[in-house]
Amino acid sequence: MEPFPQIPMLSYDVVVIGGGPAGMAAAVRAKELGLNVLLLDENDYLGGILPQCIHPGFGLHYYKEELTGPEFASRLARKLVELGVEYKTAARVLEIKNYSDLEKVVIFTSPSGVYQVWAKAIIYAAGARERHAFEIGITGDRVAGIYTAGEAQMLMDIYGVLPGKEIVIVGSGDVGLIMARRFALEGAKVKAVIELMPYPGGLARNVMILRDFDIPLYLSHKVVEVRGKGRVERVKVVKVDENLNEIPGSEFWIEADTLIISAGLVPSVKKLKKIGVEIDPATGGPVVNDRLETSVPGIFVAGNSLLINDLVDYVAEQGELAAEGAKEFIEKGGIESKKWIKVEKGENVRLLAPHYLSGEGDVYLYLRVSKPMEDVELRVPEIGKKMRLPVVKPAEMLRIKLKAEEIKNTEKLTVEVVKA
Amino acid sequence: MTTYRFTCIVCPLGCSIEVEVENGKVKDVKGCRCPRGKEWAVQEVTNPKRVVMSVLPVEGGALPTVSVKTAEPVPKEKIPELMKFLANLKLKAPVKAGETVAEWEGIKIVATRGA
Numbered sequence: 179m180e181p182f183p184q185i186p187m188l189s190y191d192v193v194v195i196g197g198g199p200a201g202m203a204a205a206v207r208a209k210e211l212g213l214n215v216l217l218l219d220e221n222d223y224l225g226g227i228l229p230q231c232i233h234p235g236f237g238l239h240y241y242k243e244e245l246t247g248p249e250f251a252s253r254l255a256r257k258l259v260e261l262g263v264e265y266k267t268a269a270r271v272l273e274i275k276n277y278s279d280l281e282k283v284v285i286f287t288s289p290s291g292v293y294q295v296w297a298k299a300i301i302y303a304a305g306a307r308e309r310h311a312f313e314i315g316i317t318g319d320r321v322a323g324i325y326t327a328g329e330a331q332m333l334m335d336i337y338g339v340l341p342g343k344e345i346v347i348v349g350s351g352d353v354g355l356i357m358a359r360r361f362a363l364e365g366a367k368v369k370a371v372i373e374l375m376p377y378p379g380g381l382a383r384n385v386m387i388l389r390d391f392d393i394p395l396y397l398s399h400k401v402v403e404v405r406g407k408g409r410v411e412r413v414k415v416v417k418v419d420e421n422l423n424e425i426p427g428s429e430f431w432i433e434a435d436t437l438i439i440s441a442g443l444v445p446s447v448k449k450l451k452k453i454g455v456e457i458d459p460a461t462g463g464p465v466v467n468d469r470l471e472t473s474v475p476g477i478f479v480a481g482n483s484l485l486i487n488d489l490v491d492y493v494a495e496q497g498e499l500a501a502e503g504a505k506e507f508i509e510k511g512g513i514e515s516k517k518w519i520k521v522e523k524g525e526n527v528r529l530l531a532p533h534y535l536s537g538e539g540d541v542y543l544y545l546r547v548s549k550p551m552e553d554v555e556l557r558v559p560e561i562g563k564k565m566r567l568p569v570v571k572p573a574e575m576l577r578i579k580l581k582a583e584e585i586k587n588t589e590k591l592t593v594e595v596v597k598a
Numbered sequence: 599m600t601t602y603r604f605t606c607i608v609c610p611l612g613c614s615i616e617v618e619v620e621n622g623k624v625k626d627v628k629g630c631r632c633p634r635g636k637e638w639a640v641q642e643v644t645n646p647k648r649v650v651m652s653v654l655p656v657e658g659g660a661l662p663t664v665s666v667k668t669a670e671p672v673p674k675e676k677i678p679e680l681m682k683f684l685a686n687l688k689l690k691a692p693v694k695a696g697e698t699v700a701e702w703e704g705i706k707i708v709a710t711r712g713a
Contacts, residue, residue, distance in 0.1 A: 223660070229711060232651045232665035246651060248665050248711035252695050335653050338663040363652065363681055382605035382612030389604070390648070390674065569614065 198226020200481025201303035203497030225251030239491035323410035327440035342436025354440030469503030524594025647671035659713025
């Protein structure tokens with residue numbers, strides 16, 4: 179079967195889409211497991227977003243030391259090269275086709291031409307995209323000076339360009355807070371961070387940044403309008419009530435030449451949807467089993483395409499797991515389990531993955547709570563599992579390990595976060 | 599007596615720490631789950647320090663900048679001075695990740711990306 183006779187054909191056991199931490203860790207592990215692997219990345223360099231994340235705080239779990247983003251990326255890239263993993267940069271995937279369980283095709287363009295790759299399994303690690311100004315209901319003039327946080331980060335930390343002098347940041351997630359520090363360090367005035375929710379969105383360690391640089395944080399506020407001639411001149415901020423409705427009369431303007439949107443990430447799964455992969459509306463990523471296999475057999479997913487992570491360490495861990503899944507899939511011609519244990523969200527659990535467990539091995543569950551709480555227990559009542567936690571916040575992903583022997587005889591599991 | 603409340607930044611756990619200070623002396627540290635956190639909390643009220651990162655322009659590299667960090671934490675009040683020092687630096691490729699590209703008041707400035 180060769181539906182594209184005019185396109186040069188390559189053949190591999192597994193194609194990894196995305197050269198960020200999830201993809202690189204997946205490709206490294208796949209190679210170590212003896213698979214013939216090709217990694218594709220659309221950027222000119224490997225590492226995904228990491229090379230522009232120049233702040234420290236990466237790798238505490240995975241490498242047991244504190245690294246910057248570029249350092250974390252270069253360690254994985256070095257390993258990739260040492261092992262002789264084949265990879266192509268500036269390679270943009272156009273289409274994924276799923277012909278049968280062990281026959282998949284990835285079509286990509288690259289500076290040397292268009293190719294089709296036949297593979298038995300695909301590991302999809304294309305990361306996430308940033309939510310933009312229109313998505314969060316900001317109206318007004320279409321002027322220069324509006325960036326997403328990631329764009330601004332790339333401008334500053336790859337190209338060395340400061341995007342503005344007086345900056346308002348929408349969103350107090352990690353990306354927004356880290357950019358607030360970068361702007362302040364490089365001499366821009368960060369006039370405010372505007373957060374819709376009544377609590378900060380980022381990891382506690384990053385919220386500290388605001389104190390370091392005396393940056394005002396407006397909780398329960400939103401930016402609704404941007405005005406300017408040619409360039410941003412001022413933004414309109416309004417207070418919201420507990421139902422996130424705007425409070426009339428609470429509007430005020432902040433003068434600024436730059437508006438940075440840091441309103442969260444959305445898993446990048448368009449190409450997976452096209453081939454019928456089932457998506458979990460809560461995570462925005464695919465529904466997966468404990469091998470991180472999607473509802474389409476042989477398509478695995480890892481990293482921010484699976485669900486939005488806050489630690490790169492977990493992203494790399496997911497990449498390795500997906501590679502192990504791919505190995506098993508290719509060897510056995512499919513991952514079969516007599517019964518799948520369904521994992522359900524209980525009280526104060528907003529999102530959760532994986533969704534189905536085989537019970538054949540130990541597994542990490544990743545989850546986020548819906549609301550902040552103190553002195554709680556993460557419980558899996560069906561197996562009597564409990565984990566005590568002093569604080570939980572929606573910003574911080576929780577991870578719990580379930581052992582194979584604990585879960586193998588259960589039908590269904592519920593995960594809940596309740597008062598201890 | 600003054601009580602300082604903040605979130606530990608030593609590791610991603612982010613413990614909520616309370617430090618009680620009386621007459622410039624640390625009386626009590628509450629809420630941290632490890633000795634590293636306690637040490638940090640004491641330092642945070644007596645002499646706060648941060649690892650500083652930035653990018654420096656580089657000539658002839660694949661990318662226009664090289665990212666750098668201080669090899670050790672820098673006293674917080676000296677950070678603006680350090681940033682001014684960094685603003686005047688320019689590098690030439692090749693630069694290796696891990697290479698010391700400059701030194702400021704005895705603190706090494708280390709490249710974290712190659713060029």
